Amino acid sequence: xxxxxxxxxxxxxxxxxxxxxxxxxxxxxxxxxxxxxxxxxxxxxxxxxxxxxxxxxxxxxxxxxxxxxxxxxxxxxxxxxxxxxxxxxxxxxxxxxxxxxxxxxxxxxxxxxxxxxxxxxxxxxxxxxxxxxxxxxxxxxxxxxxxxxxxxxxxxxxxxxxxxxxx
Amino acid sequence: xxxxxxxxxxxxxxxxxxxxxxxxxxxxxxxxxxxxxxxxxxxxxxxxxxxxxxxxxxxxxxxxxxxxxxxxxxxxxxxxxxxxxxxxxxxxxxxxxxxxxxxxxxxxxxxxxxxxxxxxxxxxxxxxxxxxxxxxxxxxxxxxxxxxxxxxxxxxxxxxxxxxxxxxxxxxxxxxxxxxxxxxxxxxxxxxxxxxxxxxxxxxxxxxxxxxxxxxxxxxxxxxxxxxxxxxxxxxxxxxxxxxxxxxxxxxxxxxxxxxxxxxxxxxxxxxxxxxxxxxxxxxxxxxxxxxxxxxxxxxxxxxx
Numbered sequence: 516x517x518x519x520x521x522x523x524x525x526x527x528x529x530x531x532x533x534x535x536x537x538x539x540x541x542x543x544x545x546x547x548x549x550x551x552x553x554x555x556x557x558x559x560x561x562x563x564x565x566x567x568x569x570x571x572x573x574x575x576x577x578x579x580x581x582x583x584x585x586x587x588x589x590x591x592x593x594x595x596x597x598x599x600x601x602x603x604x605x606x607x608x609x610x611x612x613x614x615x616x617x618x619x620x621x622x623x624x625x626x627x628x629x630x631x632x633x634x635x636x637x638x639x640x641x642x643x644x645x646x647x648x649x650x651x652x653x654x655x656x657x658x659x660x661x662x663x664x665x666x667x668x669x670x671x672x673x674x675x676x677x678x679x680x681x682x
Numbered sequence: 683x684x685x686x687x688x689x690x691x692x693x694x695x696x697x698x699x700x701x702x703x704x705x706x707x708x709x710x711x712x713x714x715x716x717x718x719x720x721x722x723x724x725x726x727x728x729x730x731x732x733x734x735x736x737x738x739x740x741x742x743x744x745x746x747x748x749x750x751x752x753x754x755x756x757x758x759x760x761x762x763x764x765x766x767x768x769x770x771x772x773x774x775x776x777x778x779x780x781x782x783x784x785x786x787x788x789x790x791x792x793x794x795x796x797x798x799x800x801x802x803x804x805x806x807x808x809x810x811x812x813x814x815x816x817x818x819x820x821x822x823x824x825x826x827x828x829x830x831x832x833x834x835x836x837x838x839x840x841x842x843x844x845x846x847x848x849x850x851x852x853x854x855x856x857x858x859x860x861x862x863x864x865x866x867x868x869x870x871x872x873x874x875x876x877x878x879x880x881x882x883x884x885x886x887x888x889x890x891x892x893x894x895x896x897x898x899x900x901x902x903x904x905x906x907x908x909x910x911x912x913x914x915x916x917x918x919x920x921x922x923x924x925x926x927x928x929x930x931x932x933x934x935x936x937x938x939x940x941x942x943x944x945x946x947x948x949x950x951x952x953x954x955x956x957x958x959x960x961x962x963x964x965x966x967x968x969x970x971x972x973x974x975x976x977x978x979x980x981x982x983x984x985x986x987x
Contacts, residue, residue, distance in 0.1 A: 567860050568771025572711075595713055597775070597856035600863060631840060631866040633933050635873050635940050657871060658761035662768060662864075666757070682863040 517553040525558045526551040528586045535574040536661050539617040546605025549596055557590035563601045566662040603681050615645045620678040642678055644669035711774045717782035720850045723917045729784030731914035734960055736776030737814035740804055743769035744975050745822060754825055761871055768864040775857045777803045796986055805979035809969050810962040817900040819967040826879055826889035830897045833872035837933050838904045840865045841926045850918035873937050880941035895946040902950040908960035
């Protein structure tokens, strides 16, 4: 039996586990941590992948299990939830500030649902350089060092920086 | 707050469970997902249908990953590798879904083998058991061929996944809804490069015009409904690809018109020994691809680290 207080504590332990690729973000701030609940005496943590092929999922699962074990929860299960699919809108305001402070441009609003319309023009985003704040930035590639990021260059300070994509 | 990631070597040196050498410790990408078969669906049909879509993603992912370190520039190297990674993720989920729906679809492994079902399906099936379209098999060719093929494939797959998001199987529906967001980026990438190559230099246009007929030979196969696809659609779990032709054609025509390139008129590749990719009849390209992809796993069926 996991008491209500113990469950709240387990939730705060899980909420402090960080993303392996972007350690300035907790899994909670990234929106990957969906739920911490009790099921028949065990702590059940539910996470959702950012991208189908996200190689960090195994590490996240291991980290959650290991941190909860260290905190005294010896019966922990980490479940994956695929639906609803992760959206960059789930990154919290605190997470967005943490990204910007570490030189990563946070995402804008995710596209609305419905049919995906073909767009052959360059992607337009209201992106500012997270280092110098200039808005004269250039998209280098829609694909970056991890599946969730695009690459930009700042026209003012000439730094290259990552932008978390809207999905 | 303690840092879980002090050193990348910690994970290798720790006293963790031993890992199947070709997978991760995340044995089952569907861990904790309810994989009950929906009412009205036949498990074997659902499993074969998942193999079809999963094999498309797996084979094409492996093919695209061959661009890693070979692309024209670093940005495209990373873009193609990311595209391959998204498709590999979709393949893992779809193969795991196939295994959960019908365990008899998974090749038998030696007693005590650490190989999870998805890896067993990926590395231990022979060529005739693969149900992917022949469209995804050919060698990459040059960058123009790669872009032309990626444009057609991602347009087809996006239309397919958008409909599959309404599947009566909640697992397939979730995999599809997730995949739509990813494949939308692939189509955008290929569409923009297609227009850029068409309107770039005489050489880039020449290459693109030469690429298109090569890719188009297998175009009709995308929309040729296999009996398993028809059954899956009738049972509410799958999508009949014949119904995608109009929408896919409209999107491709839009890209071709923007690029100022004519839709090629080439004869379709015929069946092989009376069958097509969905029947397990493949081009010679697949056997070489599988030999590369599967040889290490097969040499070490108990490989652990």
